[in-house]
Every structure is written in C-alpha cells, then in structure tokens.
Amino acid sequence: MSANHIMEYSINTIKSLEAKWQKYWDESKIFHAHEDPSKKKYYVLEMYPYPSGKLHMGHVRNYTIGDVLARFWRMQGRNVLYPIGFDSFGLPAENAAIKNNEDPKAWTEKRMEEMVRQMKKIGLSYDWSRYLYSHSPEYYKWNQWIFIQMFKNGLVYKKKSLVNWDPVDKTVLANEQVIDGKGWRSGAEVEKKEIEQWFIKITAFAEELLNDLEKLEDWPERVKTMQRNWIGKSYGTLIKFDVVDEKGKRIDMIETFTTRPDTVFGIEYVVAAAEHPKVKEWTKGTKKEKEVNTFIEKVSKESLIERMEEGKEKNGVALGVHAINPVNKKKIPLWAADYVLMDYGTGIVMAVPAHDQRDFLFAKKYKLPITVVIHPDDVGAGSPRPNTEGAETAPVQAAFVDVGIMVNSDLFNGIRSDEAIDKMSVWIEKQGFGKRTVTYRLKDWLISRQRYWGTPIPIYYDDKGVPQPIPEEELPVELPNDIEFGKGNPLETSKSFKYYVDKKTGKKYRRETDTMDTFFDSSWYYIRYTDLNIKAPFDKNKANYWMPVDQYIGGIEHAILHLLYARFFNKFFKKIGLIQYDEPFKRLLTQGMVLLHGEVMSKSKGNIVDPDEMVEKFGTDSLRLFMLFAAPPEDQLEWNDKAIEGAWRFLNRIWQLAEERYKAAVDKIDSADLDEADKDMERLRNATIKKITDDIKNYKFNTAISSMMILMNHVDKYRTDSVTKQVVLNRTIKDVVVLLSPIAPHMCEELWQSMGNKEESIIRAGWPRYDEAALKADTFELVVQVNGKLRSRIKVASDISPKALEPIVLSDESVQKFIDGKPVKKFIYVPGKLANIVV
C-alpha cells in the first residue's frame, strides 16, 4: 500500500491518456489549417498511401517523421498544412474483385477505413477536413479535366507502337513500370506488343525537368542523379546516309545518331533495329525479302528478358541494300540486327567495329571488315605523337574505346580523338553531312491501361474515328458498374458506358474504354488538398499560398516514377498559367525501410511486426520515440524489441520527474544566488534547446533525442534543496516536456496540463527559446596534445590568450613528461578546444 498519489506511467495510464488527447485533438479541430496571408506557411506532406489493408511499420515510420515535423513547425509559429488521403485506384482492388467476386469500391473503402483508424491511433496530427481519395468522382473529374487541357495543348496523343505488355495483369505498362524486364506489380515477364495507345508528351519538358533539378537544393543528391540518368541527355551528331539499291541507284536517305563522330572514317556498315519499318520497305520484292522477314519474326517473338540477357550473341541479317558514308563516299552494307534499339536515337546506327565493342562482336561474327581509326597511344604524357605504325592491324580481342590518336581519317590524322569529336562534328555540319544534336533517353509516358479501377479517359471517337474530348461541362465521365471481369478490357463489357451520346444531336459515338495510369492521379493530389470543394482542380490563390510543399516525405522507390511525373505536371500547370512556382516539392526526405533480422518485413516472409500490437503493448509515444531514435530517417531501421522497451523507460523517467519533482514556485532568480551546479544546469538546458531545434529542422531526430537523454541524465543528479534550485529545475522540466512534445505528444500534453496549464494545449505553448549568452562558460577543459597525441586536460579560463596559455600548458606535469626536454617547435591553440605542442 502506497501513500503516493502519483499515477504510474503504466500501459493502462498510457491507453487512457492517449484516448483522451486523441479525442481532444479531434473535437477541438486544433489541426485544421486556414489560409492566413499574414502568417508564414509550412506544408508538410507524406506520399499518400495505397489502401493495402493495414499500416505496416514503414508507414508508421513515414508518418511519424511527418507528424513530428508538422507539430514542430506549428510550435515554431508557422501556419501548417498537414493533410492525408489515399491513392485508391489501382490493380490490387481489381484483382481481388476478379478473384473473390468483390466490388472494387467496397474492397478499397474497407481498407481505407481500417488504415484511418490506425492513423488516428498513432496520434497523427492531420487536418481531417481535407481528407482525399482518388477514386471519388469529385477527384478524378479533375484528372479528366487536366487530361483534356493537355490534349488541347498538344501534349496528349494516340499512337500505334511497340509497347510493354504485362501478360498477367493484362495491360500495357509505362517504361518506368518495367523493372528488369518484369512488370512492377505482377512480376511477369513483359512482352512487346504493337497496340494503339495514349501517350503524354513528357519529353517536351525533358530539358526543363533536367535543368530544374539544380534548383532542388534540399533534395537528396541520389534522387537527383537517378532522375538525371533517367532523362539521359546525350550530345551527339546526326549523320545522313544515302541508301542505294543493288544497282547503285539512290532509293532513300537515312539518319543515324552518334556520340562518337570521331570514328566516322571507320564505319563499316549501317545497322537498323529489326522492327524498323524501313527494313521491310527496302527489302520488299527483293530476293532478300523472305530471309529478312523470317529474321524480324524471330526477333519479335523474344521477350524483353531474353533480348536483354547478359552476353547474348548479337544476330543480324544483311539487307542487300547499301549506304554511302558521306565523309569518304565509301559504299557500305546495310544490316538489320537485334542489338539496335528502335526507340533510342533514330533506330538506325552507324557501326564502327574497331571502336565499339558491340559492333566489333557483330563484325567478327559476320566477317565484316574492321578499320582502325584511333590508335592507342599514351596521350596523357606530353604532346600527341602521331604514330600510325601498325594502324592497319585490326584489334584481335576487343574494340579500342579509349582516347587515342586519329589515323586513317584524312585531314584529322594525328590529333587526339577526344579533340576530334568536336572538330569532326563541326566539319560534318559545315559539309552538310549532318548536324549536331541532343538526344534523351526519356520517352513519352504511356498512360492508357486496359483495366477497370482507374480514371476513364474522357474521349469519344467521331464518325471518322478521330478522338475528341468529352465536353468539359459533362465531366466527370464516371466509372460504370455494369461490367464483367475476366473478359478483356472490363469497360468494353459495359452497355451503359460503351457509347457517348451527344447532348445536342442525340448521336451515339464510341467511347474510349481505356483508363488512366494511377500515376496520373498522384501527380497533382498535393495541390488538391489546398481546397477540396472548389469547382476547378484547385484554387489559384490558395495553391499559390500553400504550395510548394515545404517538406515531402516518402520512399526512395518513387525517386523516378512519381516524382518525375509530379514535376512534369507542375511544369504544365505553370505553362498554362495555373500556378507561379517552378517545382512542387521544396525539400524531399526519402526515408529508409524497416527491417527485421536484416530483411524487409513482408507478409510473404512472415516477418511482420504489427504496429497495432506495439501500440497495445507500449503505447504509441514509445513506438514513435523508438522509430526516431533507432536510426537517422534516411537509413534502414532494424526493428528491436528490446530497444522499444528502452524508449518506454525513457518516457517513464520523464513522467516520474515531472510528476514528482515539479513543484509550484515563483519563477524568479537572482543570478547572484546561482552556484556552479545551477549555472551548469542552466547552460545545459539552453544548449539542449539549441541542439534539438537545429536537429529537428534538419531531421536529425536521433541526435535530438540523445541530447535530451543527456539533459535527463544531468537532471537526475541535480539536487534541489533551495527555492532557486527548484526554479531552475522547474524551467528545465517545462522545457523538456515542450521539446519532447512533437515526438511523444500524448504524454507531453498530459504532463503539460498536470503542471498547471489548464487552458491551452501544449501545441500552443510556443517553442522554448535559448539564451546565446547562457551558453558561455567561464572556464573550460582544454585538451592538450603533444605531437598530436592526447596527453593532458587542463581547466582554463574561456577568454585566455594564447600567450598566457602557453606557459601554463608547458608547465603541466604530464606534458613535461612527454616533451622530455626536447625543444618546442610549434605551439598550436584552437580557442575553446585544444592545444597541440610539436617537439
């Protein structure tokens, strides 16, 4: 039986106060954001989730980081927008529908509900009045509107082309959704199919998307590099070749793209992608036709994986026609081969066997000549020494791809090949053989999907079969319910959807039955949060107030896909005058994964730690604290059952401290009453405020927490036996509770209230300030080194001059021992830190 009335920080206490404060936050609407031009805004956003069913630890980590930042910036006095929603269109809902005969909408909404419940349970401070989900017609209506604006601006087109086909999910995929030749969702080997599809001309913004990466100072370098690689800008030269038939008659002209114009005198053949339409054209009616067609068919049957296989032998067929190399008028054979990509450059390549490894292997296999035009030479040392000795000898093992000296290249002989790239391209341009150009790896974004659970593409086909946009006042084009799954494209099975009826004429037209890639939805949802009710995709003024997102948080897996598409939408909106800013996300944090025993948690592996269970056992504040303390947010986080107990223990210590040692006292101190211990306490309190403030701004939560622990360790040793000391302690306790409140909000609200703050939530408490002057100490411990090795520590006055310091240091006993009578060569003093004596 204890006379102690103090509540214990037990799991029962935790549960009741979590429920209490979550109810208060909800009912007081304290997290609802309102536009206020007089206040500086701060927009915190996590990538909105797919409604997969339950929150996993990765979600919890992501949202905890966001929540701490949202709470922190609110306490800094910013007007914070912190909303959440769901990326609720997508294949899993539809696949479940097919498998279990469920309604995709009901399936999705059930999962959303469950996840919202969990989000509330971990105390996330979202503005629930701005809750959004992409399958609502009020949302996807604006997808359709944006699509039509792009259509009107010439950024949307329909084209028959060779596309990626996922045979399991039975839909086409964008290039970005094909990973190592497999569908990103199904994992099926992707096939190539020629189908008519809708594309968005993202390539029109390639240059801007690339250049503006420079402006994103607060993005991880890694993500920017990945985007740069994906856009893949390369400088090169287009070279024109005349095509002649067997009799030498000029029948055509082609262009090839090269980054190595320095090798043009070594061209031995020209090679087109097997799928290139010219290949059939040139061989039609010739004796080569049959052989060539057989080859094309063979290549087209291969899957993407087979074609990309490492070390795969290159195959080709001679077309019987020839090209004329413009630089030396040499007649060279034209080939078709499986190693040339149709969708990069012009789909036709000039081949230089001596200086390109692929061309080399191909030439060896088909016994084509090899002419050396760059001679290996030690170009690094001194001036180039023309050396053509042995130049006629073809390389035996491999192509020579390094820098060397030009040979067999007419007026370019003798110069360095890297210099020749520029000189040669200028010359080619002057002679009219071609022109310098830029090529991108980025391709247009294929957005049509032959699936149901997505935004219908708002298009109908007129009498001539020309696509026309649905009139804007008739949007949204809603998803029908009378569909059948499992019979190809579901929308084609709907009787109500199939035809568009012109309101004026009553005429029926065939509708487009494809839906949009769900990445279309997620490319602009963050602007929609600024106003969910407006009869437009968003309100210009509100968007320009809240946007750009100040802090965006999500997984690295979106480094290319989502983040590139969203940046593209931003550029488009700016172009049509809807917004004023250049980039949608100012700062980006890509959080690391949560692992168990070194492996990613996954249902299939059965190594899941359930957030609900942890909240049940330790409370959400402990869970949040653990996740932030265990690793920096960008790093992988290894789950540790014991360490979460440690988090609870730390919270318990603070709870005990505030409950037992916080005593009402008049907060007034005469500085003359402060002894050394009090001054130390005050110094550490101020230093901790500074450290935590700086750390949270840079999301170094782990070190912020550790500095709080250091302060607590100090407080435990601090004895309070006078009114002055009690005041010093009170200040410290108060600051600890406020500083910790973004991380452990439930406990801190409770303590704040029990410390006598009855009216206001701790969210309105204001962030503690520190006094720069209080950080300075009168003395400090100087580290003394002899020849760079630590030998002694001496307590000296903070403002001591090097001159006054030197004799003190030199007379130190252990310093003397290591100087050992040798003359002092140098005395280095780093003020406030260290002295080094060189002997």
Add this chain to the structure above:
RNA sequence: GGGCAAGUGGUGGAAUGGCAUACACGCAGGACUUAAAAUCCUGUGGCCGUAAGGCUGUGAGGGUUCGACUCCCUCCUUGCCCACCA
C-alpha cells in the same frame, strides 16, 4: 559496362579537420527484495599491466596536415540506380 552512396565496439548508431566509440540496446557486477520483476549504482573496443599507466584501434594500402573516421589517390567489399542508349 557506367553512375551514386556506404563501410566505426557484441548491436543500433555519434563525431565531417581537433578528446574516436556520445546516446541507447545488450552483457557483467552490485544495491533494494524472503524472492522475482521494476528501479537505482558501477563497469563494458583490443592488447600488456595487480594497479598507475602504456601501446594500439574507424574495410586495406599510400598521401596531404602540427593533427585525418572526416580531405586526396589506389584498391577491396556491400547496397542502390541506369544499361546492347550507339
């Protein structure tokens, strides 16, 4: 093949030119307890030493510097991205 990031105790990690291993987890010993849990205290890189103390130590090797986990060069390992991209 090209590019980027990282490598520190038994573990998670701290220090970005100035005391290597803060803080925490774990472990060991002790206090309290009839006992246990909880809590509190002490210790905890390696080697030598009873100790005081010394030597050594941040993937390997070299360099710059009074001084290097930190900067530079070479290499090794791991992770990620791109890749028959002409």
